Amino acid sequence: MKIVFATGNKGKLKEAREIFKGHEVLSIKDFANDFNPEEKGDTFLQNAVIKAEAALIHTNEDAVLSDDSGLVVPVLNGDPGVYSSRYGGEDGNDALNRHKLLQEMKGIEDRAAYFQCTAVLLNKDGSAIVKTGKCYGTIGFEEKGTGGFGYDPIFIPDGLEKTMAELTPDEKNALSHRGVAFRKIMEKSQ
Amino acid sequence: MKIVFATGNKGKLKEAREIFKGHEVLSIKDFANDFNPEEKGDTFLQNAVIKAEAALIHTNEDAVLSDDSGLVVPVLNGDPGVYSSRYGGEDGNDALNRHKLLQEMKGIEDRAAYFQCTAVLLNKDGSAIVKTGKCYGTIGFEEKGTGGFGYDPIFIPDGLEKTMAELTPDEKNALSHRGVAFRKIMEKSQ
Numbered sequence: 001m002k003i004v005f006a007t008g009n010k011g012k013l014k015e016a017r018e019i020f021k022g023h024e025v026l027s028i029k030d031f032a033n034d035f036n037p038e039e040k041g042d043t044f045l046q047n048a049v050i051k052a053e054a055a056l057i058h059t060n061e062d063a064v065l066s067d068d069s070g071l072v073v074p075v076l077n078g079d080p081g082v083y084s085s086r087y088g089g090e091d092g093n094d095a096l097n098r099h100k101l102l103q104e105m106k107g108i109e110d111r112a113a114y115f116q117c118t119a120v121l122l123n124k125d126g127s128a129i130v131k132t133g134k135c136y137g138t139i140g141f142e143e144k145g146t147g148g149f150g151y152d153p154i155f156i157p158d159g160l161e162k163t164m165a166e167l168t169p170d171e172k173n174a175l176s177h178r179g180v181a182f183r184k185i186m187e188k189s190q
Numbered sequence: 191m192k193i194v195f196a197t198g199n200k201g202k203l204k205e206a207r208e209i210f211k212g213h214e215v216l217s218i219k220d221f222a223n224d225f226n227p228e229e230k231g232d233t234f235l236q237n238a239v240i241k242a243e244a245a246l247i248h249t250n251e252d253a254v255l256s257d258d259s260g261l262v263v264p265v266l267n268g269d270p271g272v273y274s275s276r277y278g279g280e281d282g283n284d285a286l287n288r289h290k291l292l293q294e295m296k297g298i299e300d301r302a303a304y305f306q307c308t309a310v311l312l313n314k315d316g317s318a319i320v321k322t323g324k325c326y327g328t329i330g331f332e333e334k335g336t337g338g339f340g341y342d343p344i345f346i347p348d349g350l351e352k353t354m355a356e357l358t359p360d361e362k363n364a365l366s367h368r369g370v371a372f373r374k375i376m377e378k379s380q
Contacts, residue, residue, distance in 0.1 A: 042240075045316070046231075049239055118316055126235070126308055126322025127374070132315065184317070 003121070004028055006055035006066035008035065012178065016065060019182040025065070032058040039082070044068040044118035045130060047082060052122040062124050065185075069117040069178060071151045073101070073139065075110045084150070098143060098154050111138040113155065119181040121189055129188050133180025137164075148172060193311070194218055196245035196256035198225065202368065206255065209372040215255070222248040229272070234258040234308035235320060237272060242312040252314050255375075257368060259307040261341045263291070263329065265300045274340070284340050288333060292344060301328040303345065309371040311379055319378050323370025327354075338362060 001023045005016050008029040017025045028035045037054035041047040045068070052066035070084030080087035080101065088096025105111060115135040122128040136158045143153040145165030152164035157175055164172060173179060191213045195206050198219040207215045218225045227244035231237040235258070242256035260274030270277035270291065278286030295301060305325040312318040326348045333343040335355030342354035347365055354362060363369060 041236075043243055045239055045243065045318070046236065049235055050232075053233055053235065116316075122320075126306075126320070126324075128235070128318075128320035130312075130316070130318035130320065132317060134316075 001063060002026060002061045004031065004055055004059045004061050004064045006035070006051040006064055012067070015173070015176065015178060016182060019179065019186055020065075026061075028055045028058060028064075031055075039068070041068075041082065044070065044082060044116055044132075045120075048118050048120045048130075049122075049128075052120045052128070056122060056124065064122050065119065066122070067117050067119040067178060067181065069115065071101075071113060071155065072116055073105070073113045075108055075112070076104060079104070094150050098151060101139065101151065102142070102154060105139050111140075113137060113139050115151075115155065115177040117177040117181045119178070119185055121185050129185055131181045131184035131188065133177040133182075133184065135175050135177040135180070191253060192216060192251045194221065194245055194249045194251050194254045196225070196241040196254055202257070205363070205366065205368060206372060209369060209376055210255075216251075218245045218248060218254075221245075229258070231258075231272065234260065234272060234306055234322075235310075238308050238310045238320075239312075239318075242310045242318070246312060246314065254312050255309065256312070257307050257309040257371065259305065259368060261291075261303060261345065262306055263295070263303045265298055265302070266294060269294070270341075288341060288344050291329065291341065292332070295329050301330075303327060303329050305341075305345065305367040307367040307371045309368070309375055311375050319375055321371045321374035321378065323367040323372075323374065325365050325367040325370070 003023050004026045006028045013027055037050055039047040041050055047068035048066045052064050055064040070081050072078050072081055086092055088100045118132045120128055120130050137156050140154045140156050140163055144163045145153050148165045155164045193213050194216045196218045203217055227240055229237040231240055237258035238256045242254050245254040260271050262268050262271055276282055278290045308322045310318055310320050327346050330344045330346050330353055334353045335343050338355040345354045
């Protein structure tokens with residue numbers, strides 16, 4: 001089966017291709033250069049659906065894949081959540097996002113958090129499979145490590161004493177919330 | 191399995207209970223009297239997801255069911271679509287909606303249309319099954335029949351020479367776009 005992934009992110013594409021073995025995973029950028037739907041949903045699932053439906057409009061293929069991901073901190077009422085990539089401001093970046101989160105967490109003892117990825121495999125006939133992957137951990141007190149991206153330098157996965165940014169790519173992939181969601185979709189779509 | 195259906199509509203509940211035999215189908219009204227999430231999505235799927243997620247928040251059950259339905263007229267760029275129930279105005283009703291549609295279709299030869307239902311079975315773990323049912327037909331030139339509701343008196347299902355409102359309840363149920371979507375979900379969730 002051909003699957004069009006509603007992302008231009010090369011890291012995500014690589015991850016999807018490794019998991020959806022036996023299928024041809026294409027990027028939406030091969031179909032629409034200006035693909036950039038407004039992620040106006042209130043939840044990861046709503047945003048993943050918005051991306052999948054937008055991608056379906058641009059392709060003539062049978063199936064599109066999308067995901068929406070972020071970091072959830074329960075003590076902050078779920079923030080940064082769907083705003084993870086713009087938490088430090090609309091024109092923000094990873095460093096500003098992390099800085100804001102460390103500021104918000106100052107003096108807070110309950111540092112539990114998790115990365116969540118909700119993935120959608122949407123078919124032209126209006127059917128879909130939705131799966132969610134989570135990676136549980138805690139928010140550190142300072143940045144550590146230079147690998148990964150986003151909140152990785154301040155996220156310590158449960159059972160480890162290193163941040164996500166201190167792991168090797170293979171170690172990180174084994175924990176990946178996106179990988180968990182993709183593998184669950186792969187199993188269900190057989 | 192207990193399934194909470196995100197609707198207070200007794201007709202829909204009855205239909206769901208007949209199809210999801212062997213499961214206990216409850217109404218969200220048993221959990222939250224004021225359940226009325228804002229259906230601000232651009233598509234049936236987006237609205238069905240909004241309703242399912244809102245219902246999940248109000249229950250402690252493992253699974254919720256939701257649907258969003260409407261009449262799609264391709265020659266009108268898909269209208270009334272997600273606005274089917276408020277096509278004649280925010281304070282509109284079935285008669286106003288039908289009146290507006292007949293006005294919009296005046297002089298238009300291509301009268302093809304379909305009812306669509308997109309249904310979502312969402313689980314607490316963030317996984318979901320989505321299925322879509324459609325019932326194809328044409329828009330008549332005047333209202334006929336007194337059964338059914340909504341656009342039934344001006345919708346003639348393909349292969350028939352009567353409007354949906356002239357069918358017996360059993361005849362209508364056999365064609366139901368909602369029934370098709372629910373049966374597909376039932377099969378997939380086994």
